[in-house]
Amino acid sequence: MMYLAYDYPLLNVFWTMLWFFLWVLWFILLFRIITDIFRDKDMNGWAKGGWLAFVILLPFLGVLVYVIARGKNMGHREISQARAQQREFDAYIRETAAGAPRPSNAEELTRLSELRSRGHITEEEFSRAKALVLTDDRPAASPAPGTPPTPDVPPTPGR
Template sequence: MEDQLILAYDYPLLGAFWTVMWIFLWVMWFLLLFRVITDIFRDDSLGGWVKAAWLIFVLIVPFLGVLVYVIARGKRMGTREIRHAQERQAAMDDYIRQTARTGGSADELAKLSELKAKGDITEAEFQQAKEKILR
């Protein structure tokens, strides 16, 4: 028997296409599976036992479970995703506002220290204004 060397040009183009397509489909399948599992845990309208039942159904019979879940609850998956994104955006906006507010007080403290250094305000006035800013 002769050992055959398989080169890249010996692999048919259609075979490469099918391989890439199957890899793509498997990646998409896992993304959908994880999104469904995430949605099961994210849904506040489901009770604990119902979440457990959906999770077991999706994990034991994954193709049928995901298909049934998307058919039964797919329309509300999008609304829950949008609500979750809005909550994350609101939390980020609050964080930015708090950080910006803190930066403003640092600027005010710097101005106060300049006024104190120039002698425009006394030590007692400086301490009183500093406590007012830090509150």
Template sequence: MGSVNLAYDYPLLGAFWTVMWIFLWVMWIFLLFRVVVDIFRDDSMGGWAKTGWLVFTIVLPFLGVFVYLIARGKDMGAREQAHVRAQLEETNRYVRETVGATGPASEADQLAKLSEIRARGDISDEEFRRAKEKVLH
């Protein structure tokens, strides 16, 4: 049996082409998923239009994706930004509801709380007067 020289059987340029084809294949899969997600995310299309584009991209994936990018690709970024903005607004709304009002209390609110504390007898009239002056100045 003869020895096999692996470096000769698979030169550096061959390794480069293999890495390039793997990279292009991964990018193609990523682009295909982005197009499919955009088809479902687009509210301006009806159900039949979405079905048509989806069938087109599944049956003829290369042609379907390229035609979709040419015909509707200009607005893909805007739809993605709108989706991210809606998610951010929903998160902010949830945080505001969960945490509650975090802003500083108004002078009227602070005076009302001081009056309640004085009515319960937790502070004296002199302490109430000093706290009231602090709030109003």
């Protein structure tokens, strides 16, 4: 037997899509509730086990009762978790953006003397760099956050 497109009317397609959407929505809600049960730090293990058994064994009634009894706090717990994740992410970004620590004066002088001994810099350049290291007037390793980088272009004459 061959089915044609007109054997499945448009209203049936609508109802099928609606039921499929509700089915997916149901599983999303079920998994969010199960996640919330484990996320709640105020509940002890027996309470978590009881709610979990209630939600799994009697899913429709368990989800309905859970949303009525603890639905308001679900949002608060989710917001607090999102804020904690944002704080951790911001701390990671600050730590990563800070870069490596600034080398000590002794390390800088050692590096400068190696450059001079290899012939990469002249005695005059070594003296100027040594004076900068000893007076600690070195430029910062990285610009402060939010400041645009300065180009290494020499100024043009006449401007």
